Amino acid sequence: MTPSRHDRLTIGQLAERSGLATSALRYYESLGLIHSERTTGNQRRYARSTLRRIAFVRAAQQVGLSLDEVRTALARLPEDRAPTPRDWHTVAGAWQHRIDRQIAELQQMKAKLTGCIGCGCLSLSRCALYNADDRAAAAGPGARYLLTRDPDDGPEPAVGPEG
Amino acid sequence: MTPSRHDRLTIGQLAERSGLATSALRYYESLGLIHSERTTGNQRRYARSTLRRIAFVRAAQQVGLSLDEVRTALARLPEDRAPTPRDWHTVAGAWQHRIDRQIAELQQMKAKLTGCIGCGCLSLSRCALYNADDRAAAAGPGARYLLTRDPDDGPEPAVGPEG
DNA sequence: ATCCAACTTCAAGCCCGCTTCAAGTCAAGC
DNA sequence: GCTTGACTTGAAGCGGGCTTGAAGTTGGAT
Numbered sequence: 001m002t003p004s005r006h007d008r009l010t011i012g013q014l015a016e017r018s019g020l021a022t023s024a025l026r027y028y029e030s031l032g033l034i035h036s037e038r039t040t041g042n043q044r045r046y047a048r049s050t051l052r053r054i055a056f057v058r059a060a061q062q063v064g065l066s067l068d069e070v071r072t073a074l075a076r077l078p079e080d081r082a083p084t085p086r087d088w089h090t091v092a093g094a095w096q097h098r099i100d101r102q103i104a105e106l107q108q109m110k111a112k113l114t115g116c117i118g119c120g121c122l123s124l125s126r127c128a129l130y131n132a133d134d135r136a137a138a139a140g141p142g143a144r145y146l147l148t149r150d151p152d153d154g155p156e157p158a159v160g161p162e163g
Numbered sequence: 164m165t166p167s168r169h170d171r172l173t174i175g176q177l178a179e180r181s182g183l184a185t186s187a188l189r190y191y192e193s194l195g196l197i198h199s200e201r202t203t204g205n206q207r208r209y210a211r212s213t214l215r216r217i218a219f220v221r222a223a224q225q226v227g228l229s230l231d232e233v234r235t236a237l238a239r240l241p242e243d244r245a246p247t248p249r250d251w252h253t254v255a256g257a258w259q260h261r262i263d264r265q266i267a268e269l270q271q272m273k274a275k276l277t278g279c280i281g282c283g284c285l286s287l288s289r290c291a292l293y294n295a296d297d298r299a300a301a302a303g304p305g306a307r308y309l310l311t312r313d314p315d316d317g318p319e320p321a322v323g324p325e326g
Numbered sequence: 327a328t329c330c331a332a333c334t335t336c337a338a339g340c341c342c343g344c345t346t347c348a349a350g351t352c353a354a355g356c
Numbered sequence: 357g358c359t360t361g362a363c364t365t366g367a368a369g370c371g372g373g374c375t376t377g378a379a380g381t382t383g384g385a386t
Contacts, residue, residue, distance in 0.1 A: 012332060022333085023375055041382045043333055062272060067373070092276045099273045103266055109225055110262045113255045175362060185363085186345055194343095204352045206363055230343070 008037070008045035018054045025054075031067055033057055033074060052082065063095045064102065171200070171208035181217045188217075196220055196234055198242070212243045226258045227265065 015022045028034050029044070034053050036044035053074065060070045073091055077083045083091075178185045191197050192207070197216050199207035216237065223233045236254055240246045246254075 010332080021375075024373080026335095027374060039382085041333085043382065059272070061373095062268075095276055096273060099269050099276070103269050103273075105225075106262050106266050106269070109222075110259060110266075113258055113262070173362075184345075187343080189364095190344060202352085204363085205365095206352070224343095 007048055009048060009050070011036075011044050011046070014046045014050060014054075018051055020054065028054070028057065028067075031071060033067065033071055035079070049079075049081065053077075053079075060095070063098050065098075170211055172211060172213070174199075174207050174209070177209045177213060177217075181214055183217065191217070191220065191230075194230055194234060196230065196237060210243060212245075215245065216240075223258070226261055228261075 009017070011022045011025055014020075014025055018025070020028075025034065029036060034046065034050050034057075036046050036050075039045055056074065056077070057067070057070050060073060061067070065073065073094075076091060077087050172180070174185045174188055177183075177188055181188070183191075188197065192199060197209065197213050197220075199209050199213075202208055219237065219240070220230070220233050223236060224230070228236065236257075239254060240250050
């Protein structure tokens with residue numbers, strides 16, 4: 001049987017099988033993440049290997065890459081064939097680091113929260129949560145946030161209980 | 164000493180001490196995340212407790228809440244006082260679950276990647292990565308993605324090696 | 327031959343979390 | 357009282373990741 005029988009997917013078929021909307025697929029194509037050939041009538045036809053690329057894109061997004069970064073990553077993989085172990089090793093290795101970092105950050109956050117639950121977070125100056133070092137570090141301009149004064153919240157004016 | 168001496172912060176002071184831009188603070192206020200009183204000249208003055216609310220907001224964002232969700236969460240906390248352990252317990256407990264889920268997802272992803280590195284991901288139908296169950300489940304409309312056929316990639320047309 | 331769903335393009339719109347701008351007002355120091 | 361910088365408002369803009377809409381074309385089944 002000649003290959004070109006079922007091997008070219010319409011955008012609708014690709015959408016159904018990838019779980020993405022056709023609009024998303026066109027968008028991906030406009031970004032150069034996937035490619036198509038055209039019929040004589042100018043309709044898109046995708047190689048089945050496009051499903052692989054799409055799966056890659058979605059996985060990469062989950063790892064936190066932007067579509068722009070995905071495109072870069074995709075450039076290292078063969079367009080129409082399954083990647084070799086070597087291909088994978090490079091790409092997936094980088095992802096692992098990202099994932100590890102993300103996990104580490106979450107675990108830190110969790111530890112802080114646990115501490116806060118224990119302490120009741122009655123003190124601004126003592127609560128780890130309020131000394132949001134990660135965030136401030138990531139954001140750039142210095143980890144000040146709280147703590148810059150605040151020996152236990154200080155005197156608050158007579159605001160009274162809210163309505 | 165009367166409290167209202169240093170206890171009211173201008174938006175600039177709040178910005179400096181929270182690490183946020185004044186524009187962000189006004190935006191937060193427009194969303195009802197923080198509140199201010201006004202001077203006779205219509206300028207905002209914030210209670211120092213606002214710093215706590217902001218810290219809360221940032222922390223919540225890190226945990227993955229939208230600002231809308233943050234507002235809901237904030238509604239459970241006292242406006243002008245540090246939260247009690249009980250207050251915290253509720254909120255932070257919910258966050259912990261979120262964090263746990265996120266960590267679990269990342270670890271799953273990582274495991275998949277590890278498997279993929281090992282197997283070289285030469286097979287669409289066998290690669291865990293391509294059966295993106297998490298994503299599909301989260302996205303709603305059924306975990307199809309790949310696997311719907313594909314007994315090892317199938318015959319690909321003569322595309323030849325890329326440039 | 328005709329029909330209708332699926333396709334085409336391009337532009338605009340949407341959501342989120344802000345930032346930027348313009349035009350004007352306030353407040354504190356000299 | 358004047359200057360200067362911090363403040364005010366509302367509207368618009370931005371970036372990312374798409375979706376929606378309008379107006380027109382294709383293609384497979386009958």
